[in-house]
Amino acid sequence: xxxxxYFASRRDEQLNExxxxxxxxxxxxxxxxxxxxxxxxxxxxxxxNKAGLEHIEIHxxxxxxxxxxxxxxxxxxxxxxxxxxxxxQPVDPLNLxxxxxxxxxxxxxxxxxxxxxxxxxxxxxxxxxxxxxLSQEGSLPVNLKVCxxxxxxxxxxxxxxxxxxxxDMLAADAVLVSDTSLLERGRPAICTGLRGLCSLEVDVxxxxxxxxxxxxxxxxxxxxxALVSLLASLHDDKGRVAVDGFYxxxxxxxxxxxxxxxxxxxxxxxxxxGLELSALYGEEGYTFVERVGARPTLELNGVYGGxxxxxxxxxxxxxxxxxxxxxxxxxxxxxxVLDAIEAHLKSHIQPGAKVEVRQMEKAFALDIDPSNPFLxxxxxxxxxxYGTRALFTKDGGSIPIMESFSRILKAPIVLMGFGxxxxxxxxxxxxxxxxxxxxxxxxxxxxxxxxxxx
Amino acid sequence: xxxxxYFASRRDEQLNExxxxxxxxxxxxxxxxxxxxxxxxxxxxxxxNKAGLEHIEIHxxxxxxxxxxxxxxxxxxxxxxxxxxxxxQPVDPLNLxxxxxxxxxxxxxxxxxxxxxxxxxxxxxxxxxxxxxLSQEGSLPVNLKVCxxxxxxxxxxxxxxxxxxxxDMLAADAVLVSDTSLLERGRPAICTGLRGLCSLEVDVxxxxxxxxxxxxxxxxxxxxxALVSLLASLHDDKGRVAVDGFYxxxxxxxxxxxxxxxxxxxxxxxxxxGLELSALYGEEGYTFVERVGARPTLELNGVYGGxxxxxxxxxxxxxxxxxxxxxxxxxxxxxxVLDAIEAHLKSHIQPGAKVEVRQMEKAFALDIDPSNPFLxxxxxxxxxxYGTRALFTKDGGSIPIMESFSRILKAPIVLMGFGxxxxxxxxxxxxxxxxxxxxxxxxxxxxxxxxxxx
Numbered sequence: 001x002x003x004x005x006y007f008a009s010r011r012d013e014q015l016n017e018x019x020x021x022x023x024x025x026x027x028x029x030x031x032x033x034x035x036x037x038x039x040x041x042x043x044x045x046x047x048x049n050k051a052g053l054e055h056i057e058i059h060x061x062x063x064x065x066x067x068x069x070x071x072x073x074x075x076x077x078x079x080x081x082x083x084x085x086x087x088x089q090p091v092d093p094l095n096l097x098x099x100x101x102x103x104x105x106x107x108x109x110x111x112x113x114x115x116x117x118x119x120x121x122x123x124x125x126x127x128x129x130x131x132x133x134l135s136q137e138g139s140l141p142v143n144l145k146v147c148x149x150x151x152x153x154x155x156x157x158x159x160x161x162x163x164x165x166x167x168d169m170l171a172a173d174a175v176l177v178s179d180t181s182l183l184e185r186g187r188p189a190i191c192t193g194l195r196g197l198c199s200l201e202v203d204v205x206x207x208x209x210x211x212x213x214x215x216x217x218x219x220x221x222x223x224x225x226a227l228v229s230l231l232a233s234l235h236d237d238k239g240r241v242a243v244d245g246f247y248x249x250x251x252x253x254x255x256x257x258x259x260x261x262x263x264x265x266x267x268x269x270x271x272x273x274g275l276e277l278s279a280l281y282g283e284e285g286y287t288f289v290e291r292v293g294a295r296p297t298l299e300l301n302g303v304y305g306g307x308x309x310x311x312x313x314x315x316x317x318x319x320x321x322x323x324x325x326x327x328x329x330x331x332x333x334x335x336x337v338l339d340a341i342e343a344h345l346k347s348h349i350q351p352g353a354k355v356e357v358r359q360m361e362k363a364f365a366l367d368i369d370p371s372n373p374f375l376x377x378x379x380x381x382x383x384x385x386y387g388t389r390a391l392f393t394k395d396g397g398s399i400p401i402m403e404s405f406s407r408i409l410k411a412p413i414v415l416m417g418f419g420x421x422x423x424x425x426x427x428x429x430x431x432x433x434x435x436x437x438x439x440x441x442x443x444x445x446x447x448x449x450x451x452x453x454x
Numbered sequence: 455x456x457x458x459x460y461f462a463s464r465r466d467e468q469l470n471e472x473x474x475x476x477x478x479x480x481x482x483x484x485x486x487x488x489x490x491x492x493x494x495x496x497x498x499x500x501x502x503n504k505a506g507l508e509h510i511e512i513h514x515x516x517x518x519x520x521x522x523x524x525x526x527x528x529x530x531x532x533x534x535x536x537x538x539x540x541x542x543q544p545v546d547p548l549n550l551x552x553x554x555x556x557x558x559x560x561x562x563x564x565x566x567x568x569x570x571x572x573x574x575x576x577x578x579x580x581x582x583x584x585x586x587x588l589s590q591e592g593s594l595p596v597n598l599k600v601c602x603x604x605x606x607x608x609x610x611x612x613x614x615x616x617x618x619x620x621x622d623m624l625a626a627d628a629v630l631v632s633d634t635s636l637l638e639r640g641r642p643a644i645c646t647g648l649r650g651l652c653s654l655e656v657d658v659x660x661x662x663x664x665x666x667x668x669x670x671x672x673x674x675x676x677x678x679x680a681l682v683s684l685l686a687s688l689h690d691d692k693g694r695v696a697v698d699g700f701y702x703x704x705x706x707x708x709x710x711x712x713x714x715x716x717x718x719x720x721x722x723x724x725x726x727x728g729l730e731l732s733a734l735y736g737e738e739g740y741t742f743v744e745r746v747g748a749r750p751t752l753e754l755n756g757v758y759g760g761x762x763x764x765x766x767x768x769x770x771x772x773x774x775x776x777x778x779x780x781x782x783x784x785x786x787x788x789x790x791v792l793d794a795i796e797a798h799l800k801s802h803i804q805p806g807a808k809v810e811v812r813q814m815e816k817a818f819a820l821d822i823d824p825s826n827p828f829l830x831x832x833x834x835x836x837x838x839x840y841g842t843r844a845l846f847t848k849d850g851g852s853i854p855i856m857e858s859f860s861r862i863l864k865a866p867i868v869l870m871g872f873g874x875x876x877x878x879x880x881x882x883x884x885x886x887x888x889x890x891x892x893x894x895x896x897x898x899x900x901x902x903x904x905x906x907x908x
Contacts (some may be wrong), residue, residue: 028765029763029764029765029766029767030763030764030765031764089767090761090763090765090767092761092763096664154765154766155766181669195668197768199766199768206731207729207730207731208729208730209550209729209878209881209882209883210550210878210880210881210882211729211881212851212879212880212881213751213753213755213779213781213880214649214781214849214850214851214852214879215635215746215849215850215851215875215879216746216850216875217746217751217753217779217781217850218736218737218745218746218749218750218751218753218781218850219734219735219736219742219745219746219850220729220731220734220735220736221731221733221734221735222735222753222754224685224754224755224756224757225685225689225753225754227682227757228681228682228685228686228754228757229686229689231678231679231682231686232682232683232685232686232687233686235679235683275661275662275663275665275674276661276662277660277661277674277675277806278805278806278808279675279805279806280673280674280675280806281673281674281675281676281804281805281806281807282672282673282674283672288673291672291673292669292670292671292672292673295672296672297667297671297672299667299671299672299676299679299768299770300676300678300679300682300760300771301667301678301760301761301766301767301768301769301770301771302678302759302760302761302762302767302769302771303678303681303682303757303758303759303760303774304757304758304759304760304762305756305757305758306754306755306756306757306758306777307544307546307755307756307777308756308758308775309483309484309544309546310483310484310485311482311483311484311608312483312608312609312653312755312777312779312814312815313483313543313544313755313756313777313880314651314653314753314755314779314852314880315755315756315880315881316753316755317754317755317756320757321762323760323761323766323767325667325671325766325768327667327668327671327672350735351732351733351735352731352732352733352734352735353735354732360766361766395668395669396668396669396670396671396672396673397666397668397669398668398768421669421670424663424664425666425668425669426664426665426666426667426767426768426769427663427664427665427666427769428663428664429663
């Protein structure tokens, strides 16, 4: 039986199995889901065991646990380390989901659920590919280690120290990750660059109590005014970040790099129309792919303060909040960037208002050499299944922990993504195109088989 | 028995009675409290009846009902119309209340509850003053009509048409209102100016879905960026509203008016320290009392969009919201002001973002002539009880319906307030100083008795 026949005959059963995992609301950012995180980790451990992997262990950390498993019966062959995550993003605003986020639903060949593409669906494909080879051939052509964490969506808080502590257990010749996207439908890509990430929370405070806008309006500071002025000051009118020192370590784009980006042939009008936007918006002088792939950014992810209920409330709020993340490139140092933003906020705050800053995640950007044999074989594997070899691209996203894997394990990272950019990652109606589920299973099998030849 | 003795002997009983009313969460802005509004109206009707008033009726309107009552047994004497409101403001953030908003609690001679000072506590004093005169003297020295509404905190939506429909029933020689404040403890004031009010809600929209900041960050519009830039553009760096046409109809402050304001002798440092602020903030070139009493203002009452939960979410929000109110002075036309702000917002919105505006309340400012005999007698009544005659002041607040009363009934408005500015109106821990409850009862009795002589 060919692998295509093998997977076709098990498709419904495997999707039902994936749905069990997707139903577990393993939201790492919200402490009330701590129990669900553990349930999702246990489900994963059971499924790895069923697939034929060994030494399965749920390792506690200071936060959510790491699930480990391995197969070490290919002496003389390379060792691959599979990394992924079983935690998911929060789901609000809930009312914008067509079907509930934790009740998986297939429509038009797409599987809708929180975590469908990011990252449970993609991790599940690897497990099923391994299970298939073991079942069809009795052994794997490589040694394989599995390390799936539960804190990716909150910045992999405890994984770096876990890697340092267990670097012998996790030692590998390459790290295999599926948490990125195809360029577009039918055009596979292997990401060779990830942006870094840093994040912070901002509180602006004014009077000791909320005040009535009749009695005090116009004569006292308003925390919301102070906050919006402060946040508006973070960008100039050319879309550039207006924070002193923010661009330190950002490489200039060479003509050669600009050519590489242009090769992706992304149609900006099509993107704009797909998002129903009247215009794209970003730093002047750069194309869409350059902005996402090679430029840093500072985004407001949440802003709130004052009255949010129905109707009017004539209140002058005493406190207002913002959540900010930055994507970093090149040699930008996340700590320096956070310090620069904090200094900017403290020096631009309106008289009468105070600002407090909490620095959160910090991750460097990562560049990967595409000439590495594991990356070349991965590109070939896509070619066999998709009929077109994978392009080597730079992705705007961050998998903050990749830089730690690269530094601590000193192994190349092979980012074989099977998602699509419009699958609503981190948004309502997240979904996974099942075409890439089917092709992905076969691509992973092809890659594992060829990796044994390195 | 003197009135002082009369009230002293009934104090506990009367406060218990007021507490029954304060326990009813009659929040007009929130539709889930519709039943509580009706309960509060019925409680009021019963209490007016018990006080000896007649023709009590709960008049339905398109929204929350108006409670009417009268006493018309003083032929040849003036007729006063008592106005107030039985609805209250929302109570969030609930966690900032020392004791729950609808469980009245007395601490340090202050009655803490939502509505204690705004306006149930003050309406209650009038009812008890009327009851006292009827019980002690068998009749009132004036004709009296009572008109208490349930929509003041949402802009008196249906009261203007109610006044027009019932202008004969409500006809009076003066309108009596207690919904304003003393200048400070021991310094009574009669307000002769109220600011107008207009309000609007703003939605900013970008893409058709929330987007992932890795995949799209830096290359698409972010609804929160667009909103904070837009809101920041509403003021210049001198604290002035930067909307074309906003100041049309605002009178210049004459040297005489500035002298009147200066007479109030307000200590700005004391205000600043009381609010625990490092600095006051407002339009350059004006004092605190001028800013509040004679200058218009534009305040952000609520701003929200994106992720508000615990932790980080790397989302580019597709929508963000703001709630704005303006206080107006002089001849500013609320409709023109709303149109000017809407035009500003639409012309300043960032490329790629859309803005939608919903215009809400509209009320003109009001000026009252202090030489009117009812205002003079009211000032004297304070003098007898407080030992210092009331000053005539301008208040920064708005009772939007006052302008309608003035225009439709063609009667002077007598604003006899018994609140204090620091009683947390519209904020957590709203309270009413019982010293002014005790003195207010006596002041109202004095005023009603002297009003019979006009």
